């Protein structure tokens with residue numbers, strides 16, 4: 001079957017008035033972005049409260065559907081057969097051919113649902129429903145009508161052309177990127193942070209990301225892995241500005257000056273501060289991390305309290321109450337899992353203590369940080385100054 005158009009279904013309740021326009025315009029933009037590398041040409045537009053994607057004569061159907069299934073805000077994708085209006089007899093024949101090709105097994109129930117946006121059509125919706133229902137019943141002896149719960153709801157829309165569709169492919173839901181500002185994701189090479197970014201962006205939030213590496217203790221391959229992860233997340237979230245921060249000197253300095261069981265927590269405080277610096281510079285409205293309560297020593301309630309204390313922006317932790325197995329499921333679904341589990345060293349694990357504190361005390365941590373006073377401002381400024389920024393898409 002050749003489909004000429006996709007009808008895009010979207011439906012966040014509560015988007016009214018001006019918000020509705022913003023939502024629809026953002027959705028149109030995101031659909032264009034998602035289809036830009038798909039084989040074929042696509043015309044995306046909205047009309048009469050609906051969004052359509054018209055496809056060129058030849059295009060990659062599978063790839064187009066896959067790409068649309070990653071656009072937040074889409075609830076359903078209906079592949080449409082578009083026919084020129086050549087009279088009602090021709091429509092009858094076309095509808096029978098459509099049903100025949102779409103449904104090999106005819107032991108099904110159906111209902112025709114006609115809509116006219118062109119009122120000069122010689123039959124009204126009721127008549128179209130009855131007449132087309134009748135030819136379908138005549139053509140396929142096994143098929144039955146069920147007006148309440150049909151297996152197949154055949155939509156017939158009389159516009160300039162005639163649109164036939166009966167299939168709804170599920171979309172990802174959520175809100176289109178760009179309708180809810182932007183946030184800064186602390187992106188490591190692990191399983192959790194890409195999932196955290198995905199979950200917040202699903203609510204319409206655009207992403208930037210910050211990655212801390214520690215060359216030569218962490219390799220070029222570890223960095224490439226994070227770039228690859230950003231690329232995978234950007235398939236959903238749109239282009240991501242990625243800030244790659246050289247964290248080596250700060251880490252070595254902390255290692256040198258502070259109690260080793262407090263290394264991780266102090267390091268994480270500096271990560272948050274630096275990420276927040278870039279966030280504010282680019283007008284991000286919050287930070288995002290992949291933290292989940294109790295997962296590791298640096299994610300106990302006490303540790304989170306101490307880490308959080310350096311931030312002035314809100315910190316969003318969408319995985320906070322989730323078990324690892326559930327996070328893994330999402331990472332498999334969004335296709336980041338295989339990349340996340342590649343075995344490259346992470347800057348946090350290299351300097352990690354054998355027995356990190358699990359109940360850090362804020363006063364004591366602040367006291368330990370006083371040991372850093374001599375050089376930390378300079379190193380902090382240097383880390384910001386030497387950042388490498390790339391846009392990943």
Ligand code: ATP
Pocket residue numbers: 185186187188189190191192193194210211212213271288289290291295296298299346347348
């Ligand atoms: P992940 O799987 O996301 O790496 P994790 O379970 O390894 O998480 P931690 O290492 O404690 O947990 O990191 C907690 C969060 O801190 C991460 O989810 C991420 O948001 C941030 N983070 C950790 N390391 C880095 C890093 N090198 N660069 C940027 N952010 C980081």
Ligand code: MG
Pocket residue numbers: 188189190346348
């Ligand atoms: Mg990690």
